[in-house]
Amino acid sequence: MLKAIILIGGPLKGTRFRPLSLDIPKPLFPVAGLPMIQHHVEACARVPNLKEILIIGYYAASELQQFIADMVQEYKVNIRYLQEFTALGTAGGMYHFRDQICSGNPDAFFVLNGDVCADLPLQELLSFHQLKNALVSVMATEATRQQSLLYGCMVRDEGTSEVLHYVEKPSTFVSTLISCGVYVFSTEIFQTMSTVFNNKQSDYYSDNTHNTKESSCMQLEQEVIMPLAGTGKFFAMPTSRWWSQLKSAGSAIYANRHYLHLYQSKSSQRLAKSRSKDNPDDTGCNIIGDVHLHPSASVHPTATLGPNVSVGAGAIIGPGVRIKESIILSGASIADHSLVLHSIVGRATQVGKWSRVEGTPCDPNPNKPFAKMDNPPLFNQDGRLNPSITILGCSVTVPSEVILLNSIVLPYKELTRSFKNEIIL
Amino acid sequence: MCGTDSKLGGMKALILVGGYGTRLRPLTLSRPKPLVEFANKPMLLHQMEALVEVGVHEVVLAVSYRAEQMEQELKEEADKLGCKLVFSHETEPLGTAGPLALAKETLSATDEPFFVLNSDIICEFPFKDLVAFHRNHGKEGTIVVTKVEEPSKYGVVVYGEQGKIQSFIEKPQEFVSNKINAGMYIFNPSVLKRIKLQPTSIEKEVFPYMADEGQLYAMELQGFWMDVGQPRDFLRGMCMYLTALRQKNAPVLHNGPTTVGNVLVHPTAKIGQGCRIGPNVTIGPGVVIEDGVCIKRSTILRDATIRSHSWLEGCIVGWRSVVGQWVRMENTTVLGEDVIVKDEVYINGGQVLPHKSIASSVPEPQIIM
Numbered sequence: 175m176l177k178a179i180i181l182i183g184g185p186l187k188g189t190r191f192r193p194l195s196l197d198i199p200k201p202l203f204p205v206a207g208l209p210m211i212q213h214h215v216e217a218c219a220r221v222p223n224l225k226e227i228l229i230i231g232y233y234a235a236s237e238l239q240q241f242i243a244d245m246v247q248e249y250k251v252n253i254r255y256l257q258e259f260t261a262l263g264t265a266g267g268m269y270h271f272r273d274q275i276c277s278g279n280p281d282a283f284f285v286l287n288g289d290v291c292a293d294l295p296l297q298e299l300l301s302f303h304q305l306k307n308a309l310v311s312v313m314a315t316e317a318t319r320q321q322s323l324l325y326g327c328m329v330r331d332e333g334t335s336e337v338l339h340y341v342e343k344p345s346t347f348v349s350t351l352i353s354c355g356v357y358v359f360s361t362e363i364f365q366t367m368s369t370v371f372n373n374k375q376s377d378y379y380s381d382n383t384h385n386t387k388e389s390s391c392m393q394l395e396q397e398v399i400m401p402l403a404g405t406g407k408f409f410a411m412p413t414s415r416w417w418s419q420l421k422s423a424g425s426a427i428y429a430n431r432h433y434l435h436l437y438q439s440k441s442s443q444r445l446a447k448s449r450s451k452d453n454p455d456d457t458g459c460n461i462i463g464d465v466h467l468h469p470s471a472s473v474h475p476t477a478t479l480g481p482n483v484s485v486g487a488g489a490i491i492g493p494g495v496r497i498k499e500s501i502i503l504s505g506a507s508i509a510d511h512s513l514v515l516h517s518i519v520g521r522a523t524q525v526g527k528w529s530r531v532e533g534t535p536c537d538p539n540p541n542k543p544f545a546k547m548d549n550p551p552l553f554n555q556d557g558r559l560n561p562s563i564t565i566l567g568c569s570v571t572v573p574s575e576v577i578l579l580n581s582i583v584l585p586y587k588e589l590t591r592s593f594k595n596e597i598i599l
Numbered sequence: 600m601c602g603t604d605s606k607l608g609g610m611k612a613l614i615l616v617g618g619y620g621t622r623l624r625p626l627t628l629s630r631p632k633p634l635v636e637f638a639n640k641p642m643l644l645h646q647m648e649a650l651v652e653v654g655v656h657e658v659v660l661a662v663s664y665r666a667e668q669m670e671q672e673l674k675e676e677a678d679k680l681g682c683k684l685v686f687s688h689e690t691e692p693l694g695t696a697g698p699l700a701l702a703k704e705t706l707s708a709t710d711e712p713f714f715v716l717n718s719d720i721i722c723e724f725p726f727k728d729l730v731a732f733h734r735n736h737g738k739e740g741t742i743v744v745t746k747v748e749e750p751s752k753y754g755v756v757v758y759g760e761q762g763k764i765q766s767f768i769e770k771p772q773e774f775v776s777n778k779i780n781a782g783m784y785i786f787n788p789s790v791l792k793r794i795k796l797q798p799t800s801i802e803k804e805v806f807p808y809m810a811d812e813g814q815l816y817a818m819e820l821q822g823f824w825m826d827v828g829q830p831r832d833f834l835r836g837m838c839m840y841l842t843a844l845r846q847k848n849a850p851v852l853h854n855g856p857t858t859v860g861n862v863l864v865h866p867t868a869k870i871g872q873g874c875r876i877g878p879n880v881t882i883g884p885g886v887v888i889e890d891g892v893c894i895k896r897s898t899i900l901r902d903a904t905i906r907s908h909s910w911l912e913g914c915i916v917g918w919r920s921v922v923g924q925w926v927r928m929e930n931t932t933v934l935g936e937d938v939i940v941k942d943e944v945y946i947n948g949g950q951v952l953p954h955k956s957i958a959s960s961v962p963e964p965q966i967i968m
Binding site for chain 2: 476493494496498510511513515527528530532575577579594
């Protein structure tokens, strides 16, 4: 029997995801029509003999209640949310809930970071784990030399796949092989964690300064995994499948595109079909490339959508509208002849007629092998806003005939004119 | 149209066309400025028609370059109007007065007064009133003056109650008057004695002396006036012209479910469904506007195509240009002849030279070579 853990953190995390995370917990932000972590749930539910998915974080339980209920309904698998009383760190939460994780004696359990977006080869990773008789197995991918410094870097024995050296976000180059934040653990890991935990506790009480840091806080990478490198218990399985982190709002468009692409092979029923020219009764719109339309979204037959567009529940797309490389959230409406490019349109936001909502993509350089999504800071060195995708928070009103270029609009704003390269509070 | 007033018969006019019209580029790279259509009619024809209306039968065009295309096209138009057209070529630029000396023979053939016009101006051309005013005061010259909001940018004219000009003040720092030289004059042939065949400014080197001698009067222009020699003012002038047209000859303006305000549409142009055209738009012959297009404050020249769902404000679209779908253009964007703007492109204040294809957005004003 197997289990899976999805680590989602809490409301203090994901600030780089604002303003999208202002009205919805980041893990539930829809990418390719599904809440971010539903993609994890789905990948887990496909693993045979996986009996339970535990979501660990410190969001209020009420924020996830509906989602959990929907997931149980849809995937017929046991799913529970385990709420930390405070931010315990990635390993602290797991350790705190070790009894829940170990109940029923799972052979092993997956651990998935919630902000990972990927085509997850979970079954392969499990077989690898069993073959290596490992304590910890991690999915690994290649990065560029420069970008590797932003991730957990590993040196791996080419023959045995053992991780000989692990360092989190090094300041000098170590290796281009990086951790994907996707693991399989054997339950014996809790013995390792217990040692770490007890050492921390005794340090804490012998330290007279009584620093305020939570004593039961424990980081998975730095405190648990790093010391395991070179002990013969920690193995890395490289994958060349698509993998990305979803840290900033800008990467949501990129993740959306890749998840939509995965639907082609895994769940093509989720992709919209273009109106057939032979059938005059077909009320569909023009679809280019990969597009996901929620069944309750209403799209005018003269609209043109795609490539790489997701439209949420109840959204209304008017006549002659053009949408490309964008996410339209539930209840949003885009009126006649408007154009939406490289943008996220928030829940219940309204865009008038003949308006143009446009952002600048910050995709990885396609000419550089293994390049990952950059998450540039909001402002450049001159204090000017870096061009990024345009994000409209929830319930924003955009008037007719204006342009919003590379701008971020916080929720509930009623705009009255055009904006370029601005954050509108 | 000929001989509407027999007393004015045999009058002549000189129109100062001058050089290459660089201020109206990129349009003037394809077509000489006098032939660029303002409100669906070559700029010069607005003036020639008004002149013919008051009985002018011979017009001298003072040009400082040769353009066979222009000469031929304008001669054809002049023939239709029953007007003789003479091209007076300057071998070197002669300023605003020199061309009068160059055309002396024609202008002094009779004792009748003659008109002199700057070719860039658009107004309601009150030539009949001008002749009457001029004959009434009986002196050597009359210049038309117009009221402007910001006189400090111009040469201001100060004159007495009867219109007798006292002085000219170039770009006054303190307010002295809000009347400026409108670039339209009428002179007795005797004025030619004052002008030598050399580069001369009529405003600086002729008018002040005439005023000192009490020989120069000013007549106030009624209605709108605009120097349309550059794109921004071309569009401003078009708005004024269409507003005046609404009062004078409303039926020529387009009326339909897709138009708003004053819109001039050539009968051979096609407009699709669900469009909103206007206010202040001119659509030239053979133009195709596809479905769901919004155009405001713009001129679309002959045979251009605007594809569906695009939005244009404050633009001049050159002859045979094609603007793609979901394009947004604004802020005095000027497309030269045969420019292609690809789908979904945004152009903010772009000046695009002829025969270019624009595939990516121009978010800040710039010239696209």
